[in-house]
Structure formats: C-alpha cells, structure tokens
Amino acid sequence: xxxxFQIEQNEFLKEIGNIARFTGKFFRTVIxxxxxxxxxxNQCFWIGFKTxxxxxxxxxxxxLVLTIQSxxxxxxxxxxxxxxxxxxxxxxxxxxxxxxxxxxxxxIGSGIGAELGSMRVTEQIDAMEVSGTNPFxxxxxxxxxxxxxxxxVLSSLANAISLYGGYLGVNIRGSVSWNLYWFQVFxxxxxxxxxxxxxxxxxxxxxxxxxxxxxxxxxKKGTExxxxxxxxxxxVASLLVFIIDLIAVQVxxxxxxx
Amino acid sequence: MIDMKNSTPIVEVKNLYKSFGSNHVLKDFSxxxxxxxxxxxxxxxxxxxxxxxxxxxxxIQADAGLLKILNQSxxxxxxxxxxxxxxxxxxxxxxxxxxxxxxxxxNLEFPLRRHWSTDxxxxxxxxxxxxxxxxxGLAHTIDMMPAELSGGMKKRVAxxxxxxxxPKVILYDEPTTGLDPITSREISELMVHVQKKYNAxxxxxxxxxxxxxxxxxxxxxxxxxxxxxxxxxxxLKKSTDPKIREFFD
Numbered sequence: 001x002x003x004x005f006q007i008e009q010n011e012f013l014k015e016i017g018n019i020a021r022f023t024g025k026f027f028r029t030v031i032x033x034x035x036x037x038x039x040x041x042n043q044c045f046w047i048g049f050k051t052x053x054x055x056x057x058x059x060x061x062x063x064l065v066l067t068i069q070s071x072x073x074x075x076x077x078x079x080x081x082x083x084x085x086x087x088x089x090x091x092x093x094x095x096x097x098x099x100x101x102x103x104x105x106x107x108i109g110s111g112i113g114a115e116l117g118s119m120r121v122t123e124q125i126d127a128m129e130v131s132g133t134n135p136f137x138x139x140x141x142x143x144x145x146x147x148x149x150x151x152x153v154l155s156s157l158a159n160a161i162s163l164y165g166g167y168l169g170v171n172i173r174g175s176v177s178w179n180l181y182w183f184q185v186f187x188x189x190x191x192x193x194x195x196x197x198x199x200x201x202x203x204x205x206x207x208x209x210x211x212x213x214x215x216x217x218x219x220k221k222g223t224e225x226x227x228x229x230x231x232x233x234x235x236v237a238s239l240l241v242f243i244i245d246l247i248a249v250q251v252x253x254x255x256x257x258x
Numbered sequence: 259m260i261d262m263k264n265s266t267p268i269v270e271v272k273n274l275y276k277s278f279g280s281n282h283v284l285k286d287f288s289x290x291x292x293x294x295x296x297x298x299x300x301x302x303x304x305x306x307x308x309x310x311x312x313x314x315x316x317x318i319q320a321d322a323g324l325l326k327i328l329n330q331s332x333x334x335x336x337x338x339x340x341x342x343x344x345x346x347x348x349x350x351x352x353x354x355x356x357x358x359x360x361x362x363x364x365n366l367e368f369p370l371r372r373h374w375s376t377d378x379x380x381x382x383x384x385x386x387x388x389x390x391x392x393x394x395g396l397a398h399t400i401d402m403m404p405a406e407l408s409g410g411m412k413k414r415v416a417x418x419x420x421x422x423x424x425p426k427v428i429l430y431d432e433p434t435t436g437l438d439p440i441t442s443r444e445i446s447e448l449m450v451h452v453q454k455k456y457n458a459x460x461x462x463x464x465x466x467x468x469x470x471x472x473x474x475x476x477x478x479x480x481x482x483x484x485x486x487x488x489x490x491x492x493x494l495k496k497s498t499d500p501k502i503r504e505f506f507d
Contacts, residue, residue, distance in 0.1 A: 119357075122353050122355060122358075123351045123352075123353050124355050124356075124358070126312075126317055126355065127349070127351060127355035127356075127357070128357075130315055130317065130344055130347075130349045131344070131368055131369035131372065132341040132342070132344050132345055132372035132373055133371060133372050134337075134341075
C-alpha cells in the first residue's frame with residue numbers, strides 16, 4: 001500500500017515536472033520568428049466565438065439567480081437597496097471570472113485535449129513534423145495564445161451579461177429603474193475590483209490552454225488515451241483555475257487592492 | 259538494374275541501436291540504399307521496422323549508430339537543418355495521417371508552407387497540388403474532406419502529399435496494410451510508377467508479400483534487431499534458412 005502510494009506520488013511529481021518543461025518549451029518557442037498568425041486567428045474564432053453562447057447564457061442565469069437568492073437575506077437586514085452593489089461586486093470580482101474559466105476549462109480544455117490527442121494517435125502530429133512544420137508552434141503556441149487572449153474577453157463579456165441578469169433579478173420582486181441600477185453598480189465598483197479580476201483571467205486562459213495542449217500532445221494508448229486526455233485536461237485545468245484564483249486573492253490582498 | 263557498387267549510398271545506416279526501456283528493438287542494424295533503389299525491409303510485427311524508418315527521418319532519436327541521408331548526418335543537424343533535409347524526403351504513414359480538419363487541397367498544400375515562399379505558393383501551389391493528385395489518379399477529390407474518401411483513396415492522397423515536394427527519398431510505412439488485395443496491388447504498382455517518374459529512392463516497410471514482389475529491387479530481413487539477410491525477393495524465397503522461410507511459407 002505504501003509502495004503504491006510512493007509510486008503514485010513519484011508519477012504525480014514527474015507529471016508536474018513534465019508540465020513545467022512543456023510550459024518552458026512554450027515560452028522558448030513563442031519568441032521564435034515566423035508566427036502562425038492565420039492559425040492563431042482561427043483558434044481565436046473557435047475558442048472565443050464558439051464558446052460565447054455558452055458563456056453568455058450561463059452568465060445571464062448566474063446574475064439572475066445570484067440576485068434572486070441574495071434578496072431575502074438583504075431584505076431581512078433592511079439592506080435591500082444594497083442589492084445591485086452586492087451583486088455587482090460578487091459577480092465582477094469572483095463569480096463571473098471563475099465560472100467563465102470553469103466553463104472554458106470544460107469546453108476549451110477538453111476540446112484541445114481531444115483534438116491534439118486524436119492528432120497524436122493518428123500520427124498527424126508526426127506528419128506535420130515530417131513536412132517541416134514545427135507542430136509545437138503550429139498547434140500548441142497558437143492554441144495557448146488564443147486561450148490566453150480569449151478567456152479574458154469571454155470573462156469581460158460574462159461580467160456585462162451577468163449584470164444584465166442581475167438587473168432582471170432585482171426587478172422580479174422589486175422595482176429599480178435602469179439608470180439607478182447601473183448607477184449603484186458602478187458606484188460600488190472600483191478599478192481595484194476590476195483590474196485584478198481581469199488580470200487573473202489571463203492566467204486562467206493560459207492554464208486552460210497549456211493543460212489542454214499538454215494532455216493532448218502527449219496522448220498515448222489510442223482512442224482510450226484520447227478520452228483520458230480530454231477528461232484529465234478538464235480536471236487539471238479546473239483545479240488550476242481554483243489554485244490561481246486563490247493565489248490571485250492573496251496577491252490582491254497583499255497589494256492592498258481589496 | 260541499379261549499380262550498387264559504383265554509387266554513393268543515398269541512405270546509409272550503420273550500427274544502429276534503439277531501445278525502449280528494456281526492449282532492445284534495433285541492435286547493431288546496418289544497411290545501405292543506392293540512388294533509385296526500391297528497398298523493402300521485411301520483419302515480424304514489433305521487430306522494429308517502423309522504428310527504423312522513424313529513426314531515419316529523426317522522428318525517433320536513435321541511441322547509437324550512424325544515420326546518413328543524402329550524404330548528410332541527420333543526427334548532427336539542428337532543427338532548421340533537419341526541416342530542410344525533410345523537404346527532400348517523403349513519408350507515407352501507415353495510418354495515412356491526413357489532417358482530418360483540412361480538405362485534400364489543404365492537406366497537399368501544407369508541406370509547401372514551410373518550404374515555399376508566399377509568392378511561390380501563390381503562383382505554383384495549385385499546379386503542384388493538381389499534378390501530385392493527377393499522378394495518383396485522384397484530381398477530382400481536390401475539394402473533398404478525408405472523411406469522404408475510401409481507405410485506398412486516403413492512401414493515394416497521402417502518397418500525393420508525400421510527393422508534393424518531389425522528394426529524392428520516399429519512406430513507406432506499411433503502405434498496403436488494411437487494404438483489400440486489389441487496392442493493395444494498385445497501390446504497389448502506383449509506388450513503382452511514382453518511383454520511376456520522380457526517380458526517387460524508396461524504403462518500404464512491409465510484410466505484404468505481393469507488395470514486396472511488385473515493388474522491391476532488394477529485400478532486407480530485419481530479424482532480432484539486425485540486418486539478418488538481404489537479397490532479391492526471388493533469391494530470398496529460395497532460401498532454406500528457417501528464419502527466412504517463416505516469411506515465405
């Protein structure tokens with residue numbers, strides 16, 4: 001039993017080392033000339049545009065539900081008028097970026113993991129290498145860059161859409177005018193809320209991209225391996241989102257931005 | 259007939275070793291291939307045939323030994339030099355390895371991205387793609403997706419892709435595996451046609467006896483990680499060595 005635990009621990013540490021090496025290779029490759037702009041834009045479209053509907057619907061429901069559920073508590077304390085402010089701070093600082101990142105980890109992480117995994121087991125990555133194209137640059141760098149750029153964009157859109165959901169939630173039981181709602185929302189928010197929330201989404205996007213690519217790029221054992229790559233990509237990327245969020249909160253706190 | 263004694267080998271493999279953990283796949287393997295030759299490497303499944311050609315093109319790094327292609331040692335090259343050398347080598351994968359998210363045209367244009375300038379591509383890509391597809395008899399599939407093609411057609415398109423840069427050496431990894439006997443013979447004959455048209459040298463990994471009979475000038479028997487025997491197909495067929503006979507009986 002102890003031996004099995006030790007073996008698993010060694011495998012775990014080896015995997016972390018491999019991911020670190022993979023990340024290092026990404027930074028070494030990204031600065032090399034001859035960028036794959038066309039593939040990068042293509043990936044931005046697939047990652048950004050094709051995920052937008054899912055993120056948008058989720059964000060809207062998130063804002064609506066959070067508002068409806070927070071209302072009774074605030075009413076109990078006679079602080080119903082604080083509802084837009086409370087909802088906006090919760091959504092912008094924490095809920096919208098994290099939920100968006102988790103959705104992206106599920107959709108983008110698994111998509112990249114499965115796509116690259118299937119390319120690996122059908123020798124398409126080898127075929128690229130043989131044709132003289134650097135598959136790491138063409139497949140990994142473009143996807144990681146697109147995820148790093150698109151997750152913040154999606155998160156920003158999710159912020160806006162969730163606040164619209166919040167407006168609807170406020171008005172289901174109460175009556176707050178459009179102008180008053182937005183005045184209260186922006187009055188409660190500061191750059192100290194917005195900037196760290198946006199900055200951390202770049203790290204979320206990078207983590208989702210790099211984990212999805214790593215799992216897919218080194219996929220093994222045929223179709224079973226492809227499925228495993230996709231699943232592992234989602235699990236590890238989701239876990240990393242929470243770890244990054246935890247670190248971001250600590251850093252924000254240390255910098256006095258809370 | 260190819261004059262092997264008076265020509266410098268286009269591919270030279272000397273004392274090649276490759277292991278995966280405790281599994282020693284290639285042990286002191288050597289061979290030479292002369293320009294214009296069609297060599298078949300024959301061996302049992304798992305004997306290291308595919309590993310050998312992947313070592314030749316540097317997809318797998320050999321543990322020890324010498325690998326020279328077109329008179330250049332691929333092991334001593336940097337990444338860019340290897341990419342450049344690869345433009346002279348075509349590789350037909352066992353699984354075809356067609357990019358399934360791209361059309362046939364895009365599949366064939368892909369190798370040109372690295373080796374042709376943008377202007378050259380704009381002017382000549384269409385012609386080169388059509389020429390390669392015509393050579394394999396599939397010009398009408400140019401805008402189709404790989405998923406719309408049959409197994410034999412995929413193999414032909416993959417062959418067209420490996421020909422697009424007019425390589426001097428073509429490596430075939432089990433080109434007829436999974437094909438019916440008729441398609442298998444067509445592909446084998448196509449390989450001979452291509453070799454003559456492009457004046458290319460071929461190294462073919464196969465255990466399809468019909469394919470070997472049609473395509474080979476010389477057969478190398480890869481047994482126990484070594485070059486166990488090499489001769490023409492007909493001479494090996496007459497051999498009384500039990501290890502060789504296993505393949506022909």
